[in-house]
Amino acid sequence: MEIRDYEEFELEPLTDAELVSILQKRWELNDTEFNVWGELKPLGDVSWGYLTNVRVIGGSTILTYPLKGHNGNCEFFVNPKDASKYGHKDNSRLIRCQLILSPQEERKKHEIPFEMNVKPGSCSELKELPSAAPIEIINADDKSPYITSSLYDFHLNKIQEKLALATDELKTATENELNLLQAQRDEEESKRDSAITLNRTLSEKEQQLKDSIQLIETEKHASTDALLKLQNQLATFEVEMNQKIKRLKSYVSDKAQFLKTFEFIDEDDLENFLLESNAIGSQVDGLSFKDDFGKDYERAVSYIQAHLVENDILYPRHIIENYLTLLRTKDLIILAGDSGSGKTNLVKSFAKAVGGKSVIVPVKPNWTSREDLLGYYNPLEKKYLSTEFLDALLEARQNPNIPYFICLDEMNLARVEYYFADFLSLLETRDEEPEISLYSENESSHVLSELKAVVEIINSAKEKYSQNGITDFISLLQDEDVNHQLRQSFGFSDKDSLIKYHSDIRRMLSAVITMPSSIKMPENVHIIGAINIDETTHYLSPKILDRAHIMRFESPLLSDWDQILSEVNAYKFDELTKPLLFDNDELGIRMNYPKFKPGDEFTDLFIELNRNFFHKLGVEFGMRTIRQGLHYLTLFKDVNDDKVQALNNFLLHKVLPKFTFDGNKTVGQTTKLDLIEKVLAERIRQELPDAEEMPSSFSALYALEEIVINAKSNDGVVNFWS
16 A cells, blocks of 8 residues: 555545554554554643654654644553553653554544554553664653663763863863963063063963862872772781681680590591581582673573583483573472483483582482481480481582582472471572571580580599699599599499490580581572372372472483484584583572562463463462562573473473363363363463474473373373373
8 A cells, every 4th residue: 555645534534454554654563563662741730641752662763644734743642541650740751552543533533544542551661762762862851761871881982072072172272372371471571561460370370280280199199098098907907807716716726625635526526616618629620601601591501411412411402491490490390200211310410510519319208207308306315317418408508619409319209298398488488598497506505504514524623633644534534533523523423424424425515516406598509309100109289389390301212312412513612521610699599589460471371371271170370370480481581582482381390280180070061171172272372382393291282182181091080190
């Protein structure tokens, strides 16, 4: 259709579609949504508003109607609800929105056949200016939030250029003025009064210049002196702190040496008592994610996959993308698959690939409480009985620069909610480090109080009989006078054993030193579970599923090895032997999930799915799950910008594992199984248009279809895990 200016609407009536098509071509739009941005004028005393200086997203030309006599700046009506939300009484606001044709009676009333209004509910704040925005847009009201780095740099350069030019001009003007004054003085030398006046003027300007230079030098020296003073203060503070630390260590060392001499503590416990690190070793030599990869997670995935292939470990790229993203969420990850599908191997090999350590903790079928996971305090022995899981946490705390991946293998051999629920609740603490309480601090206080009394008694006896050359506890016991003195001090009879009492104190002290009453969850720890589903295992409860991410695995024999090798060959890394080292925060930060915001595309989709499907099917799906999904999608963008893949992964992680119910029960006029097969599957297909190209074992749509097939052969019982 030819684009031209229309003089009168009645002479050549057009359909709405034709009007829209004309505006698309006139405004060079590639879609029918009319996404634009512009200036919401001050509202004044009215509730509605008008959008002016409007441009399409990606364009810089102000929109005008193709009408003779209407070629000026278009203004678009904004309804009161959007205007009050995004506008201001006195100032303009920059917003983005969509346009739609005005009602026909309004177009006729205003004699503008092309008249458009702002689509209700389409408005949002303009977080940053489009790249094609004209520079002069910064002159708008409240412009500061919209100045991009490129605009900032542009104007900074302009200011610097103007400053340099002004400086040169000032310098030239000053030199010219001085030269002029000098010439005048030479020229008017015969006129004494004029010469004196000129000379005084020149001298004053020279003095002003000298004063300015002196002021600059004075400020420079003052700044230098202040910096040196601060450096000296820091140096003095550091010396004082080192001296205090040295005296403290000397004091602690002296007391600890006494305990070692009298065999209350051994060499290993002495190192702990002196606050010595038990680190397993120095940092592994490898490539830096920050320095060598510029914190590029997408490139990091490529390197990790290639590094694993170099070590004969083949995983498809999407598994590495998904696993790395899930680690960064700091949520519980559960790897689900048949035996031999590579679950624990992924934990071990990935840990080596990033210079970390993996700890595989086998779960026993008889685990029934948190004590099986974290151990317990034995009041009879006055000692904490640790576990392999707790030992791994303590070791990770002593090696804060090394990432630890603790895997609970065969996690569902016992009921997870029995032994792990309390610990999982601790992991829900997102805004601070969760603290794990092991036993009452009163227990350690009693032990240390008793020890203090014992040390004073032994020290007193040692000093009293020091002439006998007594150097250790056995020598004390062998000396009759000292032995008698100790029994009197302790209130022991001849039947009581000092050796047994010494042994009890030694054991209690070792327990207090080696095991704190509580520990904070180390930042460098990631918790992973691995499960099989068969007749010997338990299903995961809704509480566990609600707080964990389920990552499915298939047999390595089903993987497309040629595809994996083709992916790796395309990366073209020269060196693949070294691990890729991450800082703790680069592998995940324990932070609050994004806020629940209706209106977000992802949020609205799952509100709809929950209303129309999940709730009717009896599948628990709440606000926490949506916030977890928003967090996952944000992190997944760093490794892959495919929104369809991210949505597919989320359905597999958080939705389908909850599909365990009787499909024969009715929902309205249909059964739950028919609702899945005939409605939900088609709705998911609309959201996953590329599902056919995904590997079947990692496709949410394929998994949903398998659920239906298996349910039909199992009397209508729907079970994701079967």
